[in-house]
Amino acid sequence: MMATLSHGAVTGNVILCLSVFLASTVEMVEALTIVVAVGYSQSWKSALRGVYVALGVLAILVAACGPALTSIPRTQLHVVVGGVLLVFGLQWLRKAVLRSTGYKDKHDEDKIFEETSLLVRQQASERAAFVLSFKGVFLEGLEVVIIVLTMGSSAHKVGLAAITAIVAVALVAIVGGLAARQLSNVPENALRMAVGLCLISYGTFWTGQGMGLRWPGNDAALLVLVAFYSLGAFLMVAAFRPRVAKVHV
Amino acid sequence: MKSLQRALVGFGRFWWDFLVGDTPEIFITVVMMLSVLAGVSMWLHHASAAVYVYPVVVLGALLVSVRRAIKR
Numbered sequence: 543m544m545a546t547l548s549h550g551a552v553t554g555n556v557i558l559c560l561s562v563f564l565a566s567t568v569e570m571v572e573a574l575t576i577v578v579a580v581g582y583s584q585s586w587k588s589a590l591r592g593v594y595v596a597l598g599v600l601a602i603l604v605a606a607c608g609p610a611l612t613s614i615p616r617t618q619l620h621v622v623v624g625g626v627l628l629v630f631g632l633q634w635l636r637k638a639v640l641r642s643t644g645y646k647d648k649h650d651e652d653k654i655f656e657e658t659s660l661l662v663r664q665q666a667s668e669r670a671a672f673v674l675s676f677k678g679v680f681l682e683g684l685e686v687v688i689i690v691l692t693m694g695s696s697a698h699k700v701g702l703a704a705i706t707a708i709v710a711v712a713l714v715a716i717v718g719g720l721a722a723r724q725l726s727n728v729p730e731n732a733l734r735m736a737v738g739l740c741l742i743s744y745g746t747f748w749t750g751q752g753m754g755l756r757w758p759g760n761d762a763a764l765l766v767l768v769a770f771y772s773l774g775a776f777l778m779v780a781a782f783r784p785r786v787a788k789v790h791v
Numbered sequence: 792m793k794s795l796q797r798a799l800v801g802f803g804r805f806w807w808d809f810l811v812g813d814t815p816e817i818f819i820t821v822v823m824m825l826s827v828l829a830g831v832s833m834w835l836h837h838a839s840a841a842v843y844v845y846p847v848v849v850l851g852a853l854l855v856s857v858r859r860a861i862k863r
Contacts, residue, residue: 625825628849629810632817636856645861688809746849749825754832755842767846774850778857 554761557768558697559706561740565689566710568733569682572654574718576678579658584671592675597711600683604690604704611695617752623692624748630688631741638735639775643782648731686711689741696748735775743767816859820852 581589611619640646658678662671686707694703747764750757757763811818824845831841 621825625821626810628821628824629818632821632849632853632856633812633814635853636814636817636860639853639857640860643861742849742853746846749828750842750845753825753828755828755845756839757842770846771850774853778854782857782861 553765554697555699555702557740557744557764558693558699558703561693561737561744562686562690562703562706563710564733564740565737566686566707567714568730568737569686570711570714571718571730573679573682574714575654576658577675578718579655580662580671580675580678583659583662585668588668588671589675592672592677593679595672596676596679596683599680600687603684603687604700607691608695608700608704611691612698612700614695616696616698620696620748620752623696624745624750624752626688626692626745627741628745628749631738631743631745633738634734635738635742635771635775638731638738639778639782641731642735642779644784645782693744696744739768739771739775742771814856817852817856820855824848824852 577589577593580592611623614622637646641648658674662674690703690707691700694700697703743764746767747757747761759766828841828845835841
């Protein structure tokens, strides 16, 4: 019994860390593209100042809202947080499926880099560079903060979720610093798909638990949910991918 | 007073964009699913079948949303 519980808890922690890590990576690659574009086109000083201020505001948000969320009764928290994760996860997964099938353009970091550089050059001011950099990091980081707070508070592991996000952000910053113009090589859609799968699995699990459902195998049911939704997404991509008629010469 | 009003409107707009945005069908489906689930768990205390039906309905919501986007 104890072994099953501990296996379940480990599974829950692994999926929690994986979701937060991948979501942070995806969002930070997008933010880093904007920061690098601002740095190259206008001023690294203003770009980095925007990053520091945005990260500071995001850290304050986590520190202020984290303890408040964990004080909400667990059952209600699971329903509300699970509902938000379901909506958020379904939106991510929908976008990833549409991009995989070719019905939506893939996220193009090179294009974003060019557009941001053009915008910075047109405005040509230190203030505009700061604002662009701040907005890029803050808006992308806000999604990470929401994932950290919702998933972390529901599992009563805000600290673990926050540390995982910090590791992902640091890793993206280091890799981005070493290969600033190679961000377009990151398989963003595959990461987005993985995050979407983790979010809807957690969302289903927690809303079900909050409503009184008893999942077979407790936390281990998360793995079954991830596998089930992965299969569903795979079948959807296969079914909706436009078929190219074969031409016999 | 005006800045407070602007902040509240901004806060509301952020959550609207975040949760509803251009996919209202997802938000509506999730709210409906949770309402039905709440009813099921209230009236049928041992609704063990819900554990198996619920993930299928979630996947159905994704399918509907993807099909809607493709048709658009």
